[in-house]
Amino acid sequence: MSEKCIIRDVKNYVGQTVTIGCWVNNKRSSGKIQFLQLRDGSGYIQGVVVKNEVSEEIWDNAKSLTQESSLYVTGIVREDERSKFGYELTVTGVEIIQVTQDYPITPKEHGIDYLMDHRHLWLRAPRQRAILVIRAEIIRAIQQFFDERGFKLVDPPVLTPSSCEGTTNLFHTKYFDEDAYLTQSGQLYMEAAAMALGRVYSFGPTFRAEKSKTRRHLIEFWMIEPEMAFVDHEENLRVQEQFVAHIVQSVLTNCKSELEVLERDITKLEKCIAPFPRITYDEAVKFLQDNGHEFTWGEDFGAPHETAIAESFDTPVFITHYPTEIKAFYMKPDPNRPEVVMCADMIAPEGYGEIIGGSQRIDDPVLMEQRFKEHELSDEAYQWYMDLRKYGTVPHSGFGLGLERTVAWICGLDHVRETIAFPRMLYRLYP
Numbered sequence: 023m024s025e026k027c028i029i030r031d032v033k034n035y036v037g038q039t040v041t042i043g044c045w046v047n048n049k050r051s052s053g054k055i056q057f058l059q060l061r062d063g064s065g066y067i068q069g070v071v072v073k074n075e076v077s078e079e080i081w082d083n084a085k086s087l088t089q090e091s092s093l094y095v096t097g098i099v100r101e102d103e104r105s106k107f108g109y110e111l112t113v114t115g116v117e118i119i120q121v122t123q124d125y126p127i128t129p130k131e132h133g134i135d136y137l138m139d140h141r142h143l144w145l146r147a148p149r150q151r152a153i154l155v156i157r158a159e160i161i162r163a164i165q166q167f168f169d170e171r172g173f174k175l176v177d178p179p180v181l182t183p184s185s186c187e188g189t190t191n192l193f194h195t196k197y198f199d200e201d202a203y204l205t206q207s208g209q210l211y212m213e214a215a216a217m218a219l220g221r222v223y224s225f226g227p228t229f230r231a232e233k234s235k236t237r238r239h240l241i242e243f244w245m246i247e248p249e250m251a252f253v254d255h256e257e258n259l260r261v262q263e264q265f266v267a268h269i270v271q272s273v274l275t276n277c278k279s280e281l282e283v284l285e286r287d288i289t290k291l292e293k294c295i296a297p298f299p300r301i302t303y304d305e306a307v308k309f310l311q312d313n314g315h316e317f318t319w320g321e322d323f324g325a326p327h328e329t330a331i332a333e334s335f336d337t338p339v340f341i342t343h344y345p346t347e348i349k350a351f352y353m354k355p356d357p358n359r360p361e362v363v364m365c366a367d368m369i370a371p372e373g374y375g376e377i378i379g380g381s382q383r384i385d386d387p388v389l390m391e392q393r394f395k396e397h398e399l400s401d402e403a404y405q406w407y408m409d410l411r412k413y414g415t416v417p418h419s420g421f422g423l424g425l426e427r428t429v430a431w432i433c434g435l436d437h438v439r440e441t442i443a444f445p446r447m448l449y450r451l452y453p
Contacts, residue, residue: 163272178208380421
């Protein structure tokens, strides 16, 4: 009798006969031996079929298998030091489910548009699987970090009556007889939840109707947005750096084989230990000007500017105290210098740009009302948000981390399109 198991668990069955449901990732033959490269989603293992050790039917079944054919394979688990996985399978049985014909993605090179058109199949490639495993580990580590620190997960709405930051880059839809928009952030709702639960976070999809084609942008992406009552700017930064360091160390510990598949230089990730360096916006502007960039105080940084700054550091770096004029209406001005706000962007190393934006929020109802007028925000749409300052206002802070950019950085990817199973980009809604 054989035990049914998955590839990840074969280490528990050395010397025993197991049956695994799997697909053929690749195969090769040397006369009287067939080598089946098998995968089942949990991992990869080589199945060895020796002609004089199996029946003619089993041999012929194995011989008929093609790339991505599906089967139940039975065999004896052996330790194998030559294998990266450390184990292989001496095959004793092959039960074919389906022999695949003309699988469209072969080991040869394919163009990126072709691969994206076949994204539903491209996901099966070892590299794509490794990225998605690391993404899943990042998500697990995120939830672990907040759950262990007493944060409560709160789900904000996806359909909203207004914009979080007053921008026009929103996807419009009809909510029966009213106008509604796909959310671009859950932050304002998290502020309300923090006034009830103290420390909260949301984790969900957000949407930006920006006609952007850069390697850093998706139209639909996932955001993690914590909000904390009774927390000031300084404590907010400490939480952020501990949070990111925790994510990176979790991936280094639990995804070694996936990082190897991606050929990621982990020495760069190993340096990601809190605390992270900090520079002010003023210092960043001077650095850019001293290094040949034409940049005027009061402008926002673009990708080349962030990359130039990040190249001076081995870890993520905070840029703090941006000009009030270029930041969102809810950010609290520095009481000693009201032309800048108590905010920070965390810039990832190696040219991956901003992965976190955060700030201390305005808690003064008079100042918030003034900001509403300056930004021409609708009193009717935001009345509930103003209520948070009228009924028990407290100092509070929060931030948002973009999941896909974080995955791209940790995996060392050239483009965010590989960071999510089915990316939504400017000209791509299929599959």
